[in-house]
Amino acid sequence: MQNDFSPIGDDETRDLSSEDRLLYDMLHDAGAAWRTGTPEVTALGDRLADRARMLSAASPSNVRSPHQQDCPTTVEGVPYQTRGSTTMTHQPYGRLRGAIAAFAAIAVVAAFTGVFMTMTRAHVSPGSSPSTASARKDQWVDLTRLDNAAEFGSNDLPAIAPSDPQVVYETFAYNEQQHKAATLRRTDDGGATWHALPTPVRADEIGAAGMAASPLDAHTVYLTLYVNSAADCPSNRVQPPGEGGASYVLCWLQYRSTDGGAHWAPLDLPSANGVPGVLNLDGTSGGGAPLLNGSLHAQGSRLYAGFNCAGAQNVVCQRLVSSTDGGAHWQFVDADLMAGATRICDALPAPTGSTVLAVTSPSDCGSSKQATLTFWRSADAGAHWTRVGTMPTPNEIGMRTGSDANGNTLVYAELPRTTSLATDKMGGKYPIYSSSLADVEVSVDAGVTWQHAPTAGIPSGFKPDFTFGPLGPLSDGSIVVPVIPQSVPDNVTGDNPYGVTLYAWKPGDTAWRQIAPKNYGETSALLVTPSSDGSNSTLYLVVVNRSGSGNTFTFLEDQL
Amino acid sequence: MEHERFATLVIPHTAAMARVAAALVGAVEAEDAAQEALLRAWRGWSAFREPSAVRTWLLRITINVCHNWQVGHFGLSRRATEPLESAAEEALVAVGAELGTSDHASVLDLRRALTNLSDDLRLIVALRFFVGMDATEIGILLDVPPATIRTRLRRALALLREAMSGESALSPTLSTRDGGGN
Numbered sequence: 001m002q003n004d005f006s007p008i009g010d011d012e013t014r015d016l017s018s019e020d021r022l023l024y025d026m027l028h029d030a031g032a033a034w035r036t037g038t039p040e041v042t043a044l045g046d047r048l049a050d051r052a053r054m055l056s057a058a059s060p061s062n063v064r065s066p067h068q069q070d071c072p073t074t075v076e077g078v079p080y081q082t083r084g085s086t087t088m089t090h091q092p093y094g095r096l097r098g099a100i101a102a103f104a105a106i107a108v109v110a111a112f113t114g115v116f117m118t119m120t121r122a123h124v125s126p127g128s129s130p131s132t133a134s135a136r137k138d139q140w141v142d143l144t145r146l147d148n149a150a151e152f153g154s155n156d157l158p159a160i161a162p163s164d165p166q167v168v169y170e171t172f173a174y175n176e177q178q179h180k181a182a183t184l185r186r187t188d189d190g191g192a193t194w195h196a197l198p199t200p201v202r203a204d205e206i207g208a209a210g211m212a213a214s215p216l217d218a219h220t221v222y223l224t225l226y227v228n229s230a231a232d233c234p235s236n237r238v239q240p241p242g243e244g245g246a247s248y249v250l251c252w253l254q255y256r257s258t259d260g261g262a263h264w265a266p267l268d269l270p271s272a273n274g275v276p277g278v279l280n281l282d283g284t285s286g287g288g289a290p291l292l293n294g295s296l297h298a299q300g301s302r303l304y305a306g307f308n309c310a311g312a313q314n315v316v317c318q319r320l321v322s323s324t325d326g327g328a329h330w331q332f333v334d335a336d337l338m339a340g341a342t343r344i345c346d347a348l349p350a351p352t353g354s355t356v357l358a359v360t361s362p363s364d365c366g367s368s369k370q371a372t373l374t375f376w377r378s379a380d381a382g383a384h385w386t387r388v389g390t391m392p393t394p395n396e397i398g399m400r401t402g403s404d405a406n407g408n409t410l411v412y413a414e415l416p417r418t419t420s421l422a423t424d425k426m427g428g429k430y431p432i433y434s435s436s437l438a439d440v441e442v443s444v445d446a447g448v449t450w451q452h453a454p455t456a457g458i459p460s461g462f463k464p465d466f467t468f469g470p471l472g473p474l475s476d477g478s479i480v481v482p483v484i485p486q487s488v489p490d491n492v493t494g495d496n497p498y499g500v501t502l503y504a505w506k507p508g509d510t511a512w513r514q515i516a517p518k519n520y521g522e523t524s525a526l527l528v529t530p531s532s533d534g535s536n537s538t539l540y541l542v543v544v545n546r547s548g549s550g551n552t553f554t555f556l557e558d559q560l
Numbered sequence: 561m562e563h564e565r566f567a568t569l570v571i572p573h574t575a576a577m578a579r580v581a582a583a584l585v586g587a588v589e590a591e592d593a594a595q596e597a598l599l600r601a602w603r604g605w606s607a608f609r610e611p612s613a614v615r616t617w618l619l620r621i622t623i624n625v626c627h628n629w630q631v632g633h634f635g636l637s638r639r640a641t642e643p644l645e646s647a648a649e650e651a652l653v654a655v656g657a658e659l660g661t662s663d664h665a666s667v668l669d670l671r672r673a674l675t676n677l678s679d680d681l682r683l684i685v686a687l688r689f690f691v692g693m694d695a696t697e698i699g700i701l702l703d704v705p706p707a708t709i710r711t712r713l714r715r716a717l718a719l720l721r722e723a724m725s726g727e728s729a730l731s732p733t734l735s736t737r738d739g740g741g742n
Contacts, residue, residue, distance in 0.1 A: 020718060044582070049567075055566055208565065277612070308610065317612075
């Protein structure tokens with residue numbers, strides 16, 4: 001929609017009688033007169049924009065409608081931390097979502113090596129001094145050399161290369177409206193030295209940036225940008241312009257580099273019926289969209305990714321694409337799926353072979369419509385799809401694939417039940433989900449049947465944190481789930497003072513087992529990678545430290 | 561979705577939210593309705609997963625809030641067409657003035673005809689002509705194929721014409737604008 005009336009289309013007026021056409025013209029002119037003659041509506045739009053800025057600067061829990069009940073101010077008697085004038089609680093699950101992707105991608109790599117070990121450790125108390133980066137087997141270790149001490153206004157999670165975790169990419173950006181120069185950098189030695197990277201467009205026109213390293217090659221890296229200059233943006237990629245203010249532009253661009261970010265080339269992507277899009281690779285390009293966990297997934301030399309429409313036409317789409325040349329070119333591999341459904345909710349390749357799995361919905365994914373979800377399987381890398389059956393519940397929040405000891409594919413999904421449909425103060429319906437480890441289900445027959453995970457193994461008074469879906473799997477095929485106290489409200493993560501503890505389970509086990517100590521702070525990325533000699537594995541954690549004036553990252557390392 | 565990105569992605573569409581709200585509940589009520597829609601979007605932001613669809617998502621919320629506003633979920637009970645009628649009347653009078661006519665009767669006839677349209681047709685007329693959306697965007701918003709929107713629009717025009725022809729003929733002055741093409 002533009003400021004002006006959308007052009008009259010031939011389809012719309014071609015068959016109108018002369019009288020109807022007269023009415024059409026009357027309404028057309030009346031609407032145009034109303035739009036241009038109501039400055040109060042324009043002023044309201046400006047006030048809404050101001051309000052949106054205020055909301056962005058505040059914590060979600062600090063904002064409530066007058067129709068809402070008061071939010072709790074304590075969790076088990078512990079006040080939330082207050083920083084400046086803003087009461088900080090939580091945050092946004094998007095960062096973890098995007099990052100979990102890294103974990104999933106790496107877990108696929110790790111599954112080939114079979115090097116994970118079960119462990120139990122002491123926890124690191126909050127506020128402990130950063131230590132050197134010598135990993136120990138009994139605790140998380142702060143990696144000060146990777147600490148990002150610079151405060152930022154808007155950027156994405158650091159991207160740890162799955163194939164070589166010593167290679168890390170970072171972005172610094174400051175929101176579209178600030179017009180401050182964004183910077184990119186890369187380390188090849190775990191943060192000992194950093195290399196500044198060029199930006200493919202003017203740095204002060206970058207509003208947000210996200211990077212993702214290929215699971216096949218640490219120096220093949222993808223860069224997603226929001227830019228605020230029309231000069232940098234093809235016309236068909238400009239998001240509906242103009243209405244947020246004079247000359248306001250929001251444009252998504254995506255680039256690929258095969259030399260660690262030294263040189264960038266626009267990514268060669270297909271279009272969805274003429275609508276351009278971007279790969280769903282990180283928090284910037286996907287916003288934590290669940291499709292393929294917002295990351296690149298490797299199956300042998302083939303790559304899979306989600307594809308989000310991102311063009312001027314603002315057409316909603318969520319597609320599945322694949323590349324057979326290391327990510328240089330991409331093709332849709334979802335023709336059968338799109339013929340039978342309106343939305344691909346989730347998709348993942350099996351760790352080996354050419355099997356790909358997908359979940360589709362006849363309407364929106366995860367909405368209050370509670371539509372029956374369909375499970376699909378492709379045995380030929382997405383060229384053809386077979387309908388397997390329906391999912392046990394209409395709520396599919398995350399899916400993971402792994403291999404058991406015999407090489408059989410395990411498909412895990414978080415499938416909470418709808419315990420009730422709540423009604424908000426505006427009369428809108430939304431589902432209330434169950435919150436049990438039994439909501440984790442596994443299929444050993446490619447989605448034909450599903451079985452619940454047990455609930456035993458975690459302390460009483462604790463519950464899974466499904467905000468980000470299940471994690472993993474580990475190399476033995478186990479799925480990983482973060483666990484939090486029951487008393488933590490469902491919408492609280494981030495500065496959760498209790499932290500999260502990681503537990504794992506696989507088919508055949510009667511109980512969940514703890515695999516890592518509790519960590520504090522806002523867990524935003526979890527990455528598991530085998531050591532070069534295959535003797536152990538290392539689990540990397542990225543924690544976001546939030547403050548009133550900006551945010552920084554802390555990296556934690558632990559050897560399994 | 562990160563809450564820091566809320567403003568970045570939402571601001572380009574606040575003018576559209578304001579316009580939709582004003583068209584559906586009137587300029588006076590639009591302030592509260594649109595603010596409520598914005599808060600509702602904020603509360604749902606962490607679960608929102610499709611930034612490319614943010615515009616559609618925001619406008620759907622706005623339409624839903626306005627619908628509930630009209631049917632009384634906010635303690636108000638308003639005729640759904642009242643704001644559009646007022647807007648249409650004022651705008652149509654302005655159009656008539658531009659065309660050199662003061663034929664207020666046609667304006668009143670059209671207002672009355674709009675009042676008698678069903679809710680779904682009135683919504684399409686409001687979004688098409690007063691908000692200025694095309695059939696494709698309306699279809700995405702209402703989860704209806706664009707062709708269906710065009711069909712309903714023709715149906716609305718036919719019903720308006722029938723309603724008006726039953727009361728008075730269209731203004732001869734306005735009729736002169738009928739060129740049959742565009």
